[in-house]
Amino acid sequence: LADAGMALLVPMLVHGRLVGIIALPPKRGGDEFQLQDLELLSMVAGQVALQMENTRLYEEELKKQKLEEQLGLARTIQSRLLPRQIPEIPGLDLAACNITSAEVSGDYYDLIKRQDGRLVIIISDVSGKGVPASLLASSLQASMRAHCQTSCSPGEILERVNLYLHESTDPSHFATLFLAIFDPQTNTLCYSSGGHNSPVLRRTDGSIELLEKGGLPLGAFDFGTYEEESVTLAPGDTLFMYTDGLTETRNGAEEEFGEERVERLLGNSHELPAARLLDVMHDELRLFSGRAVADDDVTLVALKVQQSAQSNLTGPVAYEGSG
Known part of the structure; x- marks a missing residue:
């Protein structure tokens, strides 16, 4: 500043932190600055610095309030996506929960x-965070509900919803989704997955099966087929579905919760009711991460067959074609 012809520099301090500098050129006539000049300018510099700091804090508070309003709106949208009550299906123990994070994502079931x-x-996980993710999840839910009332099979439904999302949303937005249709008369589950985490099926004999048939995440591309599969569930079988907020949660050592831990917990807790199984998963997740609030939303769904229903059907579930 001396090279720029400045004769006096007065720091602007807030609680000892430099927020600016007042720089003055030489006085007219060549007079030097006196002590009283410095005292006056120091007082002015302190007042200006305090005003600058107050303005900064006010702007930060406005940003914080706006963010909280957006998060509140996102949570409201997300909560309205979730069923108000669990359907009652004879012979079926069913439970689900959504554990929100500090930044609301697009999980829903x-x-x-x-x-x-x-x-x-x-069960689905939409890309992104906040209001945009919640709005996309809302659009996805509406489309899924409409298609699921038709005679289309799970694979056909995902093909149609994939095209809808791709045509109606930004290409960078997509969703993973697992869809299953369970027939309580035959205990048959027909499913297909759009790039979602493979649900874990624990059989009564202790064996583990992953439901892996499907295709790409929904909305990512305007093409793709979705394989589907039908499995028969026996009394005592447990099906556990989740979003990646569960398995990708890390602890202080940067270790992931992981799929192996999920399978082990499912094996140790298979005799518990579905709701208690979800409690165990959530408790173990908090113990593992050491945090009360997760970094990402976690959605869990558990289905357990209690008894076989008498059936008037003699074969697997049949769906009409999509034509």
């Missing part, structure tokens, strides 16, 4: 009892 008695199970 849906449980729909159709007029034909079949149960539709959906």
Whole structure:
């Protein structure tokens, strides 16, 4: 500043922190600055610095309030996506929960009892955070609910919803989703997955099966087919579904909760009711991470067959074609 012709520099301090400098050129006539000049300028510098700091804090508070309002709106949207109550299906123990993080993401689940008695199970994770993710999840839910009332199979539904999302949203937005339709008369579960974490099926004999059939995440591309598979559930079998906020949670050592831990906990807790199983998973997740609030939303759904229903059907679930 001396090279710029400044003769006096007065620091602007707030609690000992430099927030600016008042720089003055030489006085006219060549007079030197006196002590009283410095005292006056120091007082002015302190007042200006305090005003600058107050303005900064006010702007930060406005940003914080705006962010909290957006998060509140996102939580409201997300909460309205979730079923108000769990459908009652004879012979089926069903439970679900959504554990929100500090930054609301696009997790959601849906449980729909159709007029034909079949149960539709959906669990999904939309890309992004906050209001945009919640709005996309809302659009996805509306499309899924409409298609799930048709005679289309899970694979056909995902193909149609994939095209809808791709055409109606930004290409960078997508969703993973697992869809299953359970028939309580045959204990048959027909499913397909759109790039979602593979649900874990624990059989009564202790064996573990992953439900892996499906295709790409929804909305990412305007093409793709979605494989589907039908599995028969026996009394005592437990199906556990989740979003990646569970398995990707890290502890202080940067270790992930992981799929192996999920399978082990499922094996140790398979005799518990579905709701208690979800409590165990949540408790173990908090112990593992050491945090009360997760970094990402966690959504869990558990289904347990209590008893076989008598069936008037003689074969697996049949769906009409999509044509």
